[in-house]
Amino acid sequence: xxxxxxxxxxxxxxxxxxxxxxxxxxxxxxxxxxxxxxxxxxxxxxxxxxxxxxxxxxxxxxxxxxxxxxxxxxxxxxxxxxxxxxxxxxxxxxxxxxxxxxxxxxxxxxxxxxxxxxxxxxxxxxxxxxxxxxxxxxxxxxxxxxxxxxxxxxxxxxxxxxxxxxxxxxxxxxxxxxxxxxxxxxxxxxxxxxxxxxxxxxxxxxxxxxxxxxxxxxxxxxxxxxxxxxxxxxxxxxxxxxxxxxxxxxxxxxxxxxxxxxxxxxxxxxxxxxxxxxxxxx
Numbered sequence: 001x002x003x004x005x006x007x008x009x010x011x012x013x014x015x016x017x018x019x020x021x022x023x024x025x026x027x028x029x030x031x032x033x034x035x036x037x038x039x040x041x042x043x044x045x046x047x048x049x050x051x052x053x054x055x056x057x058x059x060x061x062x063x064x065x066x067x068x069x070x071x072x073x074x075x076x077x078x079x080x081x082x083x084x085x086x087x088x089x090x091x092x093x094x095x096x097x098x099x100x101x102x103x104x105x106x107x108x109x110x111x112x113x114x115x116x117x118x119x120x121x122x123x124x125x126x127x128x129x130x131x132x133x134x135x136x137x138x139x140x141x142x143x144x145x146x147x148x149x150x151x152x153x154x155x156x157x158x159x160x161x162x163x164x165x166x167x168x169x170x171x172x173x174x175x176x177x178x179x180x181x182x183x184x185x186x187x188x189x190x191x192x193x194x195x196x197x198x199x200x201x202x203x204x205x206x207x208x209x210x211x212x213x214x215x216x217x218x219x220x221x222x223x224x225x226x227x228x229x230x231x232x233x234x235x236x237x238x239x240x241x242x243x244x245x246x247x248x249x250x251x252x253x254x255x256x257x258x259x260x261x262x263x264x265x266x267x268x269x270x271x272x273x274x275x276x277x278x279x280x281x282x
Contacts, residue, residue, distance in 0.1 A: 011040050011041055011042050012039070012040065012041035012042070012064075012066045013041070013042055013043075013044070013063075013064055013065050013066060014030060014041060014042070014043040014044075014065070014066055014067045014068065014069075014262060015043055015044045015045060015046045015065065015068055015069070016043070016044075016045055016046065016068065016069040016070070016071060017046045017047075017048040017053070017056060017068055017069070017070055017071070017074055017078075018047070018048065018070065018071035018072055018073070018074060019047055019048055019049045019050065019072075019073060019074075020047065021045045021046075021047045021071070023200065023201045023227045024045060024071065024227075025226070025227065025251070025276055025279055025280075026043070026045075026069050026071075026255065027043050027044060027045055028275070028276070028279055029251075029252070029255045029272060029275070029276065030043035030069075030255065030258075030259060031043050032272070032275055033255075033259050033267050033272070036267070036268070036271070037263065037265045037267070039263055039265070041066070041263075046068075048074065050073060050074070050077065053074055053077055053078060053081070054081060057078065057081040057082075057109075060098075060109070061105055061109070062105060063104075063105070064104055064105070065104060066100060066104050066262065067097070067098055067099050067100065067258075067261070067262040068097070068098040069096060069097060069098075069255075069258060070095055070096050070097065070098060070111075071096065072139065072140070072141070072197060073139070075094040075095060075096055075139070075140025075141070075143075076093065076094050076139070076140050076143075078095060078098075078111065079093075079094075079095055079111055082095070082098070082109050082110060082111045083108035083109050083110060084101075084108055084109075084110045084111070085110065085111040086110060086111060086112045086113065088112070088113055088116065088147075089111050089112050089113035091147060092113050092115075092116060092140075092143045092144050092147045093140075093143050093173070094113060094115075094139075094140030094141075094143045094144060095111030095112060095113050095140075096112070096113055096114060096115050096140070096144075096254065096258075097111070097112040097113065097114055097257075097258045097261055098110070098111055098112075099112055099261050099262065112261060113144060113147075114253075114254040114255075114257035114258050114261070115140075115141060115144035115145075115250070115254050116144045116147050116148045116151070117148075117253060117254065117257055118249075118250040118251065118252075118253035118254030118255075118257065119144055119145050119148040119224070119250050119253075119254075120148045120151060120152060121249055121250065121253040122222075122245050122249040122250065123148075123152060123191075123222075123245075126220075129152050129153065129154060130154060130189075130190040130191035130220060131154070131155055131156060131190055132154075132155070132156040132157070132158075132188065132189045132190050132191070133149055133154050133156070133157045133158075133189055133190070133191045133192070133193060134157075134158050134159070134160065134184065134187050134189035134191070134192045134193070135149075135157065135158070135159040135160075135176075135193050135195060136159070136160055136161075136184065136192065136193065136194045136195060136196055136209045136210070137159075137161055137194065137195035137196040137209075138159060138161035138163070138166045138167045138170045139195065139196075141195040141224055142159065142161075142170065142195040143170065143174075145193050145195055145224070146159070146170070146174040146176060147174070149176075150174060150175075156177075157174075157176040157177065158171075158176060158177040158178070158179050158187050158189065159171055159176055159177070159178055159179070160178070160179050160180065160181050160183070160184035160187075161178075161181060162181045164178065164180050164181065167179075167181075184209075184210070185210065185211050185214045189219075190218065190219065190220060191219075191220045191221075191222060192210060192214075192219065192220070192221055192222070192237075193222045193223075193224070194209050194210075194221075194222070194223045194224065194225065194231075194233050195224050196209050197225065198233070199223065199225055199228075199231035199232050199233050200225045200227065200231070201227045201228055206232055207232060208231070208232040208233040208236050209233060210233060210236070210237075212236040212239075212240065213240075215236060215237040215239075215240035215241070215242040216240065216241065216242065217240075217241035217242060218242075219237065219242040219243070220242060220243045220244070220245065221233060221234055221237035221238075221242050221243070221244045221245070222244075222245040223244075223245070223246060223247050224247045224250055224251075225247050226246060226247035226248045226250070226251045226276075226280075227280060228280070229246050229247075229248060229277075229280045230244075230246065231246075234246060248273060248276055248277070248280075249273070251276070252269055252272045252273050252276060253269070255267070255272070256269055256272065
């Protein structure tokens with residue numbers, strides 16, 4: 001017997017903002033999580049071009065949206081539109097998660113960053129912490145990576161970005177070295193982290209931000225892109241004997257941390273990774 005409509009608990013609404021969002025697996029992960037953990041909620045994609053961001057956040061304050069994920073290119077731009085920013089997100093200078101403190105629309109809309117924990121997770125499983133790291137890119141994801149490397153105590157870190165001035169400003173903030181994009185392959189790094197969208201499905205397909213001849217067996221390549229699972233950046237590194245870390249571990253980890261912020265519940269990470277691997281056909 002179907003209960004009367006008034007007896008059916010309302011479904012909470014969550015979602016992701018970014019542009020573009022055609023390749024995101026966040027709806028799959030979180031909708032699976034809600035079903036797996038028995039939460040009456042739904043998670044949807046809200047494609048939001050940069051020129052619509054302010055209007056959208058204003059609309060969120062009138063909509064029954066309980067929380068949001070934030071991805072490229074809004075991780076920094078959204079910050080001044082919020083009521084508050086968590087201290088970690090403030091130190092990183094980027095947010096990837098929005099949480100209501102109090103009732104949606106009536107409380108405070110607060111920005112958090114779960115990318116730092118997600119990035120560090122696979123590195124904690126290495127035999128030792130890399131002594132030198134090169135970070136490619138200077139966006140919101142790069143800030144989380146640099147904050148994570150600081151937490152891990154990496155001694156020598158450099159970053160490169162196509163716009164050198166942006167790399168220089170971020171390097172000064174985190175106390176690392178900035179190098180021109182054209183000289184990135186001259187920096188001797190044990191670990192290279194790609195935070196650019198180059199190689200992502202639908203954006204820079206078939207391209208790598210590093211020359212293939214850079215890699216040797218002593219290198220580690222870490223791409224925060226997770227779709228495709230093995231980007232050209234990782235494939236080239238692996239073909240030349242380097243170790244590789246794909247973006248799935250970071251994605252699952254930051255997503256589980258978002259889920260915890262919204263619901264207070266812990267997602268079973270092994271099951272989540274298996275779900276995502278099936279979705280990627282890996």
